[in-house]
Amino acid sequence: MAEILRFATAGSVDDGKSTLIGRLLYDTKTIFQDQMDAVEKASENLGTEGPNLALLTDGLRAEREQGITIDVAYRYFATPKRKFIIADTPGHIQYTRNMVTGASTADLAIVLLDARNGVVEQSKRHAFLASLLRIPHLVLAVNKMDLVDFSEEQFNKVADEFREFATRLDIADLTFIPVSALMGDNVVDRSENTPWYDGPTLLTHLEQVHIASDRNMIDVRFPVQYVLRPQSEEYHDFRGFAGTVAGGVMKPGDEVMVLPSGFTSRINTIETMDGPVDEAFAPMAVTVTLEDEIDISRGDMLCRPNNSPDVTQDLDAMVCWMTADEKFAPRMKLAIKHTTRNARVMVKDIQYRLDINTLHRDESSEVLELNEIGRVTLRSTQPLFVDEYRRNRTTGSFILIDEHTNTTVGAGMILGVAE
Amino acid sequence: MSYELSHLRELEAESIHIFREVASEFERPALMFSGGKDSIVMLRLAEKAFYPCKIPFPVLHVDTGHNFPEVIEFRDRRLAEVGARLIVGSVQERIDSGQLKEEPGANPSRNQLQTPVLLESIEEYEFDALFGGARRDEEKARAKERVYSFRDDFGQWDPKNQRPELWSLYNGRIRKGEHIRVFPISNWTELDIWQYIEAEKVEIPQIYYSHQREVVERDGMLIATGPFNTLGENEKAFTETVRYRTIGCMTVTGAVESDADTIDKVIAEVAGTRITERGATRADDRVSEAAMEDRKKEGYF
Numbered sequence: 001m002a003e004i005l006r007f008a009t010a011g012s013v014d015d016g017k018s019t020l021i022g023r024l025l026y027d028t029k030t031i032f033q034d035q036m037d038a039v040e041k042a043s044e045n046l047g048t049e050g051p052n053l054a055l056l057t058d059g060l061r062a063e064r065e066q067g068i069t070i071d072v073a074y075r076y077f078a079t080p081k082r083k084f085i086i087a088d089t090p091g092h093i094q095y096t097r098n099m100v101t102g103a104s105t106a107d108l109a110i111v112l113l114d115a116r117n118g119v120v121e122q123s124k125r126h127a128f129l130a131s132l133l134r135i136p137h138l139v140l141a142v143n144k145m146d147l148v149d150f151s152e153e154q155f156n157k158v159a160d161e162f163r164e165f166a167t168r169l170d171i172a173d174l175t176f177i178p179v180s181a182l183m184g185d186n187v188v189d190r191s192e193n194t195p196w197y198d199g200p201t202l203l204t205h206l207e208q209v210h211i212a213s214d215r216n217m218i219d220v221r222f223p224v225q226y227v228l229r230p231q232s233e234e235y236h237d238f239r240g241f242a243g244t245v246a247g248g249v250m251k252p253g254d255e256v257m258v259l260p261s262g263f264t265s266r267i268n269t270i271e272t273m274d275g276p277v278d279e280a281f282a283p284m285a286v287t288v289t290l291e292d293e294i295d296i297s298r299g300d301m302l303c304r305p306n307n308s309p310d311v312t313q314d315l316d317a318m319v320c321w322m323t324a325d326e327k328f329a330p331r332m333k334l335a336i337k338h339t340t341r342n343a344r345v346m347v348k349d350i351q352y353r354l355d356i357n358t359l360h361r362d363e364s365s366e367v368l369e370l371n372e373i374g375r376v377t378l379r380s381t382q383p384l385f386v387d388e389y390r391r392n393r394t395t396g397s398f399i400l401i402d403e404h405t406n407t408t409v410g411a412g413m414i415l416g417v418a419e
Numbered sequence: 420m421s422y423e424l425s426h427l428r429e430l431e432a433e434s435i436h437i438f439r440e441v442a443s444e445f446e447r448p449a450l451m452f453s454g455g456k457d458s459i460v461m462l463r464l465a466e467k468a469f470y471p472c473k474i475p476f477p478v479l480h481v482d483t484g485h486n487f488p489e490v491i492e493f494r495d496r497r498l499a500e501v502g503a504r505l506i507v508g509s510v511q512e513r514i515d516s517g518q519l520k521e522e523p524g525a526n527p528s529r530n531q532l533q534t535p536v537l538l539e540s541i542e543e544y545e546f547d548a549l550f551g552g553a554r555r556d557e558e559k560a561r562a563k564e565r566v567y568s569f570r571d572d573f574g575q576w577d578p579k580n581q582r583p584e585l586w587s588l589y590n591g592r593i594r595k596g597e598h599i600r601v602f603p604i605s606n607w608t609e610l611d612i613w614q615y616i617e618a619e620k621v622e623i624p625q626i627y628y629s630h631q632r633e634v635v636e637r638d639g640m641l642i643a644t645g646p647f648n649t650l651g652e653n654e655k656a657f658t659e660t661v662r663y664r665t666i667g668c669m670t671v672t673g674a675v676e677s678d679a680d681t682i683d684k685v686i687a688e689v690a691g692t693r694i695t696e697r698g699a700t701r702a703d704d705r706v707s708e709a710a711m712e713d714r715k716k717e718g719y720f
Contacts (some may be wrong), residue, residue: 004426071581073562074555076608083426085606097583104585212423226439230472238471244436244587249422273470281422285435285468298443322583337588340443399588406592408582 005206008087008106008135010099010126015112016143020181021075021088024203027188030077072102081207096356096371097322099126100411103133104397107211110139110202115148115178119161125356127162131169132318132373132413134390136214139175141202146180150193168359170390173209177202215282216392220248220256221309222302223339223385223395228287240271240287241296246339246394247387248304249281250288257305258296259385264305265292282394299341301385309385309395314418315345315378318354318389321368323402323409328368328376334409338384338398345400348377348418377418389413427615431464434603436587437566438468441548441601444591448476448548448601449506451537452498454490455666456623457552457604459497460612463621464603465550466501477504479549481537483529484511485647485668493624508540525649526637528671538574541598548591548599556608567591568600576600609664613689617682629662629680640673664689 009017024030075086087102103109109130113123130138140162148154159176166174177186178194179202185191188203200208228240250256254267269276271287280286288302303309321328332347353365353374361375368374389396400410424432441448450465452458465474478498498505510532513519519535521527541549555562565584568576582590591599604612616623634641635654642648644656647670661674662685679685 003423004429071563071578073559074606075562076556076606078426078608078610083608083611101583101585105587212421215422217422225436226443226469228469228472232471235471240471242439242468244432271470273467283429283432283436284424285432285439287470335592337590340440393586397586397588399585399590401590401592406590406594408584408590411583411585 003212004083004085005108005209005211006085006087006106007108007110007206008089008099008102008130009110010089010102010112010130015114016181017088017112020110020112020141020143020179020187021086023181023184023187024086025075025077027184028077028079028203072098079203079207084206096125096129096373097320097411099129100133100320100322103130103135104393104411106130106133106135107214108137108139108206108209109135110141113140113142113158113162115142115144115151115154115158118158119165121357123162124165127166127171128169128356128359131171134393134413136211137173137175137209138171139177139202139205141181142176142178143181145178145185145194146183150178150185150191152194152196155194155197175199175205175209177205216247217249217281218247219307219309219387219392220250220254220302220304221246221385221387221392221395222250222256222288223341224296224298224300224302225340227297238289239293240289241302242285242287243340244285245280245282247282247392248307249279250286250302251279252276255305256290256302257308258294259301259303259308259311260383261294261296261300263292263294265290265294267291299339301339303385309387310417311383311385312417313380313383314348315380315384315386315398315412316415316418317376317378317398317412318373318415319368319376319400319413320373320411321370321409322411323407324370325405325409326402328372328374328410329366333403335401335403336378336380336384336398336412337401338386339395341382341384343380343382343384344403345378345380348379351375351377375415378412379418386414386417388416427611427618430604430607430611431467431615433587433606434461434464435468437589437601437603438465438550440589441550441591441599442469442475445548445599447544447546448550449479449544449546450474450476450503450550451552452478452480452494452505453552453666454480454486454494454624455552456612456616456627457554459621459623460607460615461550461552461604462497462501462503463619473502477506477544479506479508479540479544479546481508481533481540482510483533483668484509484514485529485670487624487626487643487666487669489624489626490666493622497622506540506544508536510536513539525651526642526647526670529668530671534574541574546598547593548601550601550603552604553602554607554609554612555602555605564602564605566602566605568602569593570598570600572596574598610686610689613682613686617686624666626663626666628685629660629677631658632661632674633657634659634661634674641676642671642673643669645669 073088077084089099089102111126142158155178179186186201224241225243252267257264268289268291270280330347336345352361352363387395396414398412399408402409519532567589633644633656635656662677679688
């Protein structure tokens with residue numbers, strides 16, 4: 001059966017991102033007739049010529065009025081090969097937080113480039129954020145090829161320009177595709193206008209890109225989410241530790257260590273309502289029972305005795321600051337949520353603020369403002385069980401919450417233990 | 420051995436994770452249940468999340484009083500099997516007591532009246548988290564909603580001021596009086612729901628399958644006749660072979676002509692259809708292009 005590919009799209013206001021998504025949905029016959037009718041009606045009202053495919057995705061009234069996308073929207077389509085979840089993120093400078101949000105769960109990102117303009121500041125920013133969020137696969141859709149006469153030379157020029165910039169980023173898999181979202185060239189159907197291009201269409205690439213090996217299947221990490229203790233006759237002595245596997249492969253009989261206590265035991269069974277399973281791996285949601293009775297509660301973590309995460313109160317991390325209400329600054333105290341563990345942190349230091357346009361490190365920065373990203377150190381009230389974000393996106397990530405407004409104000413990616 | 424999950428298993432795991440997270444971090448969650456296929460799938464997912472324990476929260480039904488009898492019968496039987504406690508918020512009771520007023524005209528929709536009853540139930544039972552079966556593929560405003568959707572003291576949704584939601588780290592912090600609407604099946608599509616019902620052999624009310632029913636054609640939809648439906652002068656009832664794609668009030672939910680009397684046939688029909696389920700069968704969503712956005716802001720599901 002089909003697996004799921006989650007991808008994020010990013011682009012500037014005018015480089016046709018909404019049109020590209022509209023095209024993917026339209027040409028894969030995901031758009032329903034009543035949705036198409038509504039778009040045609042709205043296009044007429046706006047006085048545009050022909051159906052404006054961008055209107056398929058611009059959902060909220062304010063967006064339709066302003067002609068921009070203001071928040072992350074999720075779209076769905078499927079082909080016989082895969083189910084796709086699109087995190088459609090806006091491209092404006094003030095919405096970095098939305099791009100980070102959309103990218104956090106993505107297996108792949110599509111960054112749009114305008115074939116006429118090449119690599120502009122905004123495309124660099126999007127590519128950088130994709131690499132920061134460790135999206136394993138990046139697709140550069142060189143759009144509006146119809147406006148440069150489907151010129152191979154222009155396509156190569158844009159691609160070379162991007163490749164040069166990308167050497168400064170850490171991107172595992174880079175793919176360039178010449179498209180016209182407006183006309184449909186190389187989006188779903190192969191274009192006759194680009195005989196010089198022998199790569200896949202965008203959809204073919206999305207269907208074929210190999211994602212199974214992107215997940216960490218080596219380091220066993222099982223954050224305990226909920227303890228199941230049925231008080232029934234049938235399950236009198238049952239004590240199950242429910243959670244979602246964050247890494248590695250777990251099997252009955254495996255020796256495990258519990259953090260923070262350090263006690264060891266063996267996995268007795270791995271339970272689901274459909275019956276016990278022989279193994280569990282990310283992102284399965286299961287219930288583990290152990291051979292020994294050990295006191296375990298939510299927020300604890302199971303790992304292997306010889307392969308454990310760092311147990312630390314001192315975090316070295318990249319943080320994206322997401323509020324205009326206050327600035328991220330040393331001595332500030334925040335709530336932190338990391339896997340299933342809640343604690344408080346204090347900001348120790350801002351090592352540098354990263355200019356996401358130039359990648360310049362500004363070491364003189366004393367605060368982070370809305371949509372700014374910096375390398376920081378934090379001290380937590382309790383030990384956290386962490387991995388480097390590049391090794392595990394679940395045990396390497398956290399959110400910061402303002403304790404007064406209760407809103408999520410920061411996203412963090414762990415680099416390691418702070419000295 | 421390849422470590423891949425099918426799309427249904429991955430969706431299921433994500434939903435179970437959300438159920439467990441809410442049960443851990445909130446004091447008084449409840450599961451909103453309508454008897455429709457999405458809430459039935461939700462109930463199954465909740466069972467799976469806490470097996471072998473019982474579901475650790477009650478089920479809330481906001482009852483418009485205009486139900487399909489088959490659905491109420493199904494609700495009571497299924498909840499007894501699961502062993503879940505049922506709480507009913509009744510629109511009819513509040514109309515009878517004069518707290519709410521029926522909309523004017525023949526065959527009024529009670530859709531709008533659900534919102535005050537829901538908000539009242541939330542206050543009465545001090546629910547701090549409510550599971551809903553909304554999916555992001557249903558409608559454009561829903562496409563932008565978070566899995567944890569924050570609601571203020573008035574139950575309002577503020578689309579421009581939503582909390583960022585990253586990875587699978589959900590922020591459930593609220594003050595007293597506020598609550599979170601939680602949508603564990605946000606990432607499922609209508610087709611996923613049907614495929615899951617098939618794969619899991621989930622029982623659903625018979626009206627989802629093709630059957631003979633007396634209907635009347637109204638606003639281009641086939642509306643069931645019955646005690647809540649007053650026929651207009653020029654309206655004529657006739658018997659048709661139909662099924663339902665969604666289940667809401669009897670007065671506003673349209674049936675579609677269909678011979679699909681098995682789950683396989685329903686899936687084939689859904690996979691081949693060209694009209695969204697809400698566009699086809701819900702008069703309540705047709706009012707304006709931004710109908711759902713407006714209702715959600717006021718505290719609708």
